[in-house]
Amino acid sequence: MIQFRSVTKHFDRSDPALSDVSFHVRKGEFVFLTGPSGAGKTTILRLIHMQMMPTEGEVRVSKFSSRKMKRREVPELRRRVGYVFQDFRLLEGLTAAENVAFVLECTGTPKAKSEPRVQRLLGQVGLISRARSLPRELSGGEQQRVVIARALATEPIVLLADEPTGNLDERATAGVFDLFRTINASGTSVIMATHDAELIRRHPSIRVIELEAGAVVFDSRGSESAPHAAPRSVRPESAPGRAVE
Amino acid sequence: MRSVREATQGIRRAPLLSGLSITAIGLSLFIIGLFALTAHNIDEALVGVESRVEVVAYLEEGTSEEVVSVAISEIGGFPEVEEIHFVSKVEALYDASRELTEFSDVFSDLEVNPLPASFEIRLREGSRTPEDVERVAERLRGYDFVEEVRYGREWVDKVYALRRIAGGAALALGGSFALGAILLIGIAVRMAVLARSREISIMQIVGATDSYIRRPFLIEGLLTGLAGGLLALGLTWLVHASVDRTLLSLSWLPDLWVALGLILAALLGVVAAGRAVRREIRRIEAL
Numbered sequence: 001m002i003q004f005r006s007v008t009k010h011f012d013r014s015d016p017a018l019s020d021v022s023f024h025v026r027k028g029e030f031v032f033l034t035g036p037s038g039a040g041k042t043t044i045l046r047l048i049h050m051q052m053m054p055t056e057g058e059v060r061v062s063k064f065s066s067r068k069m070k071r072r073e074v075p076e077l078r079r080r081v082g083y084v085f086q087d088f089r090l091l092e093g094l095t096a097a098e099n100v101a102f103v104l105e106c107t108g109t110p111k112a113k114s115e116p117r118v119q120r121l122l123g124q125v126g127l128i129s130r131a132r133s134l135p136r137e138l139s140g141g142e143q144q145r146v147v148i149a150r151a152l153a154t155e156p157i158v159l160l161a162d163e164p165t166g167n168l169d170e171r172a173t174a175g176v177f178d179l180f181r182t183i184n185a186s187g188t189s190v191i192m193a194t195h196d197a198e199l200i201r202r203h204p205s206i207r208v209i210e211l212e213a214g215a216v217v218f219d220s221r222g223s224e225s226a227p228h229a230a231p232r233s234v235r236p237e238s239a240p241g242r243a244v245e
Numbered sequence: 246m247r248s249v250r251e252a253t254q255g256i257r258r259a260p261l262l263s264g265l266s267i268t269a270i271g272l273s274l275f276i277i278g279l280f281a282l283t284a285h286n287i288d289e290a291l292v293g294v295e296s297r298v299e300v301v302a303y304l305e306e307g308t309s310e311e312v313v314s315v316a317i318s319e320i321g322g323f324p325e326v327e328e329i330h331f332v333s334k335v336e337a338l339y340d341a342s343r344e345l346t347e348f349s350d351v352f353s354d355l356e357v358n359p360l361p362a363s364f365e366i367r368l369r370e371g372s373r374t375p376e377d378v379e380r381v382a383e384r385l386r387g388y389d390f391v392e393e394v395r396y397g398r399e400w401v402d403k404v405y406a407l408r409r410i411a412g413g414a415a416l417a418l419g420g421s422f423a424l425g426a427i428l429l430i431g432i433a434v435r436m437a438v439l440a441r442s443r444e445i446s447i448m449q450i451v452g453a454t455d456s457y458i459r460r461p462f463l464i465e466g467l468l469t470g471l472a473g474g475l476l477a478l479g480l481t482w483l484v485h486a487s488v489d490r491t492l493l494s495l496s497w498l499p500d501l502w503v504a505l506g507l508i509l510a511a512l513l514g515v516v517a518a519g520r521a522v523r524r525e526i527r528r529i530e531a532l
Contacts, residue, residue, distance in 0.1 A: 049450070071455075078452035091444060106453035154452060 001027045001189060002048055002158065007057035009043055009214075016055070017043045019214045025191060027157070030184045032200050033193040035211035041193035044211070045160045048191070049081050050074050062157060079107055082151030082188075086163035088143045090135040096146045097122060097131040103153040121149040125179060141172025148179060158189040165196060173199065251441075251461035253468070262433040263469060266514075269429045270473025271480065273422025274510055278481030280415025281502055282495065287408045289496050298373050300381055300396045303361040308390040313362070316388065320364065325372035325381050330365045334358050361392060375402055423513055430469055430517035434462050438525040445529050455526065462522040463515055470514020474507040 002025040009018040018040045025031055033041045046052050047059045050069060059066040064077045090099050097118050104114040122128050125145040135143055144164055151159055161180065165173040177199060184190045194200065200208055210218035302320075304313070313331055321329045332340070337360040342352040366385075368377060382394040438445065448458050481498070489495045498506075 075452040075454045078450065083450050089443070089447060089450075091447065102447070103451040106448050106451055106457060108457075150451070 001025060001029075001062055002191075003058075003060040004044070004047075005058045005060070007047065007054045007059055009040075009047065009052070010055045016214050018047075018054075020057070021211075021214070021216055022057075023209055023216060023219060025158075025189060027189060028184070028187050029189050030181070030206050031189075031191045032203075032206055032208045033191055033211065034195065034197075034200060034208060035217075037195075038213075039211035040214040041211055042162055043214075045083070045162050045191065045193055048158070048160060049083055050077055075107075079154040080157050082148075082154065082156035082159040084144070084147050084151050084159065084161040084164045086166040088135070088140075088147050088167075090143060090146060090150075092135055095132045095134055096127055096138065096142075096149075099135070099146055100149045100153055103150050107154055117153070121152055122146075124152065125149045139172065140168050141175055144168060144172070144176050145179065148176070148183070152183065152188075156188060158191065159183060161190065161192040163193055163195065165194065165199065249461075249464055251465075253465075262429075262436055266426065266429040266433045266469050267472045267476060269422070270426035270470055270510055270513055271476030273419055273426045273513075274474055274477030274506060275480040276422055277415050277419030278477050278498070278506065279484060280411050280419065281498055281506070282481060282485055284408055284411040284415065285498055285502070286495050287411060298368060298378060298396060300366045300368070300378060300385065300394060302364045302366065302385045302388075302391045303393045303395070304363060305390050305392045306361065308362065312390055316364070316390070320366065320385070323381060323384065325368050325377050326366055327369040328367040330367075332363045332365055334360055334362045337361065337363065375405060426473065426513060427517040427520075430466055430514055431521040433469065434466055434518040434521040435525050437462060437465060438522055438529070442525075442529050445526060449526075449529070458526055459519070459522050462518050466514035466516075466518025467511050468514070469518075470510045470512065471507065473514070474510025477510065478503060478506065 004021050004023050007018055007021045008016050010016045021040070021044070033044060035041055043052075047054060047066070048061055050059075050061070050064070050066065053059075053066050053069070061077060061081060064073065069077070091102060094102060100118045100121050101114050104117060105111075109117070119128065119131070122131050125148050127142060127145050127149065130138060130142055133142075135146070138146065144167075148159075148164075159180070164180075165176055168176060173196070180190050180192065200206070208218065208220040209216060317329055317331060320326060335358070338352060338355075338358050341360060342349050345352075364385075366381065368381065372381075378396050382396060385391050385394045445458055485495055485497055
């Protein structure tokens, strides 16, 4: 469903942000994207979301290809790819429900259909009782749930999450992560960029793609034949890892 | 509805800049309005002048009554001709002595009437431009019995030149001010876009189309332009009313001109906003 084929991304003449990256994410898959800051995690998410185009190679998302993408097609792609940020990016003057309804309004959903859908989405993320609260009246975990509800509003086939638990405490992190698992169980693919080695370690069944200096240095799908293999970021000092070709 | 609400919010968010834009567009169109008022009143005056435009064809000495009679029906049939009046030699002398009373002694002492007979020809409305007059004169010169053709050509030409100058000046001065107005509206809209950059970036992320994002800003430009147009209309009307009351009688602009002026104002606003918003939206996306 999502394919990176020899993708290289340069921002300027310095070293590439991504270098010859290839991987494939299947429909309904959950993927951790990990690696140190500046490794290229966010660049990958932004390329999937077509906020930028690769310098070389091709990114394919469902029927959309970065090689053939026209500007007018970008909104259609983005309705199928939800995006969750670490810093929430909610509209401060709108309530939780209005923040979700805003997306529906922007994408042309009639008001009569929008209201029940907002209620359903807030129910899905466990925030019915906070529907009328402004973002500043919500905890970090609750704000992130509103963001997730907002990202789900267009019924995306894939949810991209850029360090979604980076600003949350342990309890909120667990709650938000469980929510992602539930969403994934209903068939939506999830690609989560995270630094959280502990989170990755606690969920060994989830695929991990590890990046370093813009290159994929580990992909747990490629290491299924070596179950003891683990990404560098979560591996004990002595354990062997394996980079994917 | 959302677009209109957000557009008015945009104007309220930066009232000073919006006010400046409205003033700039208002002034540019006010200048155009003043010249339009001048041009329109010259037009009105020209209609009066033109209605008095007469072509006079002086006839050769000894032109027979039969020739005169045939010529009257032939020339009266020209499409441009409204009326043809034959002035005999006797009538010409009588008119001259009546109009030039200081020479009445001279006229009474004349043994031979030196004044020629003539045709006085009035042209139809719509056929009184210098080109029409010249065309009719040229045809009259083609007759053997016509000695000379006269009309107030130079004067008509001058009035027309004045009108052209008024039109040209309106375009040049109004155009320069309009450019300034476009720049100011551009700045106002850019500021409105920046004030809503977070909202716009979220719209882009969730898949709102460019046209959906642009619409409120285009409406803001349209409203700003329209407000400027109304300001210009008000100022022009004030000038018209005060001149009409104190100096000379002036006609107000035709409804069509007023409507076109308001449409032009709205278009100026939309074009200026469109340029600004397109650039800013792409910049936000690149962040």
